[in-house]
Amino acid sequence: MKEEKGHQADRRKFLVGMGIAGAAATATLASPALAVAGNRCETKWDQEHEVVIIGSGFAGLAAAIQAKRLGAKSVVIFEKMAVFGGNSAVNGGLFAAPNTALQKKEGVKDSPERMAADQAKAGRGIANEEQLLHVAKRANEALQMTIDAGAEYFPYLQQLGGHSVPRTYQTTVAVGSGITQPLLNECKKLGVRLVNRTKFESLIFDDKGKVVGAKIREGYYFGRGKEGSPVNVRAARGVLIATGGFARNVGLRSAQDPTLTAEVGSTNPPNATGEGLLELFNVGAVPVHMAHIQTGPWASADEDGFGYVSNYSIYNFAHSISVFPKTGRRFMNEIADRKTRADAQLQCRDDNGNPLPPVTITSYEHAKQHPTMKKVLKYGVGWKFDTVEDLAKHHNIPVKALKQQIEEYNGYVKKGVDEQFGKPMAKAKDKYLKAPFVTVRNWPKVHYCQGGALTDVEARVIDSSTWKPIPGLYAAGEVAGGMHGVSRLGSCSIPDCMVMGMTAAENMMKS
């Protein structure tokens, strides 16, 4: 990709100190190093801010707001793309938090410890439980920040896969921009400087190994080979890297999992290429859990990206059945954790081993409760059927087996116990499967990178050679790795991003 060439050029400049000549005149001479070494050149600082934030997703926006609220005079956010919000703006807009107003209203007993425990279970024993608990304890505070900024949520909770109770809010626009837009407006109100088309290139250190600034490129056009002009930005209190994951960096993801080739879809926008993360590794950050890449089991086999089906499925799985077309039988707990479900879906193949996407069946009366159902049907990525016969014919499912499966499942609804796959039936109460039906076809897409740079519970980046924080350097959101372990639970990324962004800002303001 073109923008990667740009990054490569940057990288090589940073090898100057290791012996590369080409860019000595730019990077090295523009650093404080030689001021001491050769005593004949100074860093030319083009800008100075108290708090420098790279990336305008949930983490960067929450950090900027928190820094301003704590009295920061100048806070800047640099965004690589033309539009602000990053991958956050197109995510599901699902926000998990314990002890919220809606949990009180719905009488749900929950606690930060319970939410962290649910996540640790999905993490398969290698999650960072200290970070999970830290985020769970402050998730409600982060949720309130979005509500104060004007974010709107449906007046009911959802119970997503792997969560032991309903604790998930959903934006009324059913997408992350329902949160990023209000937070952006709040940033503007507070006087945060927002600069788009600006690419992070590298970090600048002082003579004690502290991060004192960043080299960025203004006037960068993603994917168009226009790399922009270098600018040295001084950061009085520190730099926060909030550049997100690498779901769209095919080289990096397929190095971890050879099956994640360019042919595999992703819910992320094309700019989720992870250069910020790679730069962190260049300065000694610890790579953690890079091989744990999450695919979304609620994605559609019939549309690109996150699309309409993802949120539709996330909402409906709790009171729907997914069946393997060949047998007409269920093959998983429709609200198990994401990895469990994606692994099960990937087994759904025809006799030649080609994908035969499972069909998720929902009663129309329940499906229509979700605002995106109309779009799912309008854009032909879902279908409505008046009879089970029509449904079976369209999807080439043995009708007798399917009828039998639906009858069995309705028995579980009645009992409140799923004897087939042990799905929690709280949200399925009285929701019997009956015609007319709406169906979608699910197939996993690359959604989230559990791996990244190791940070501590204070959002400080750990140095792989000293195991101490690198002074002045912070990372929050998907670029940070290890918090969630093998599998992240749905709706736990927004609280992670926002709380760790807020935490980073608080530490910068203390410094």
Place this chain on the structure above:
Amino acid sequence: MKEEKGHQADRRKFLVGMGIAGAAATATLASPALAVAGNRCETKWDQEHEVVIIGSGFAGLAAAIQAKRLGAKSVVIFEKMAVFGGNSAVNGGLFAAPNTALQKKEGVKDSPERMAADQAKAGRGIANEEQLLHVAKRANEALQMTIDAGAEYFPYLQQLGGHSVPRTYQTTVAVGSGITQPLLNECKKLGVRLVNRTKFESLIFDDKGKVVGAKIREGYYFGRGKEGSPVNVRAARGVLIATGGFARNVGLRSAQDPTLTAEVGSTNPPNATGEGLLELFNVGAVPVHMAHIQTGPWASADEDGFGYVSNYSIYNFAHSISVFPKTGRRFMNEIADRKTRADAQLQCRDDNGNPLPPVTITSYEHAKQHPTMKKVLKYGVGWKFDTVEDLAKHHNIPVKALKQQIEEYNGYVKKGVDEQFGKPMAKAKDKYLKAPFVTVRNWPKVHYCQGGALTDVEARVIDSSTWKPIPGLYAAGEVAGGMHGVSRLGSCSIPDCMVMGMTAAENMMKS
């Protein structure tokens, strides 16, 4: 650790080019960079060699020999420790290869494709199958290199866990030094320069981003705070990083898996700390599979390190049973792949959740065939019993259940089919379990890091920003990551190290 402090100082020097002043006078001025940038200082090369190899384990030694055989005039190996051989010298000395003389003698049908397929299966779908096949095709050639150098092997094959046929050679000294010593002698004969107590610090690049040398420290004393003196070594054809894994870097391993604390044992020597790998990440190598760290299911709960029990168990598992002391029952296929067995062993706990190591039971008449049995008994890390009653009493196993289990198992030996766990019974043929017995207690130890820096099939290090090889830079052995995926099969590391080392040397000599 002291040596990590030393490394940290090194790292910071390398941030000079990114803006650190402290060491500008050393690292930056000693680089070609300023020759171009300021045109007033040259790299002071203290040494020059055609081929520079960092690390004296299997990979480094095989590379040195191959380079010499291909006509290299000057080849140098730098070893961090006082003694040559690294972790290789204390490994199991087990060497898997297809189509060998012993397979012909024993009438075993095998192929490189079959060996690679066995490994890919243990890799759980994310192994680098191209590299696995490349190594399997040349494994016999590497084995021959060791035999030509004077390595001695037992005149029979072993069938290790996860291998579908017997294909593993074992050195007569039952340890890796039975290979590293002959290879070291061969290196001396060929005029390879071997320098101990020399620590790799960093790479030196030319103005085109090609690796043209390395900064090393001569007179380095591991763990004693004596960092040695910096020396700039020019490498005319390239630098091979063969510095091994990070099993003893507690920070790095526990960042990947919080359960791998300092309390967890390791089969590796204390110097397996992975600084070579961390330096590769500093110059843009791709971190791959870092979270996949292998524990050895044949290690002992009663001795430190690789010890005597490991090879004893590896040899005997095929015709032994492992039982959970609380029940007296088997709980795994004793020759399943390492991860499957280690995971099963870690389930063996008392009512308080504390480890209750499984007991591996072997007939004395078969156990005594392995040369280390005497030492296992002599050093009290294994026990001999004349009756099953004595055995059960000593290990606090319910005797009735144990007798029943032994009787059942002997039925499987008779049938040639393990109806309990599907263990391949070829090597158990006619080997009935009967008194007197020898027992050991197994518990997993950190043994091998599947993760490391991404290389291609030519042993070239891939750049994370360009996805092209970094010119002049090679990595081989455990420091390279991704070949084996989730779990490496036993006796597959030596062929991996040697073949990739040979491959790196061949590419350097072509350059």
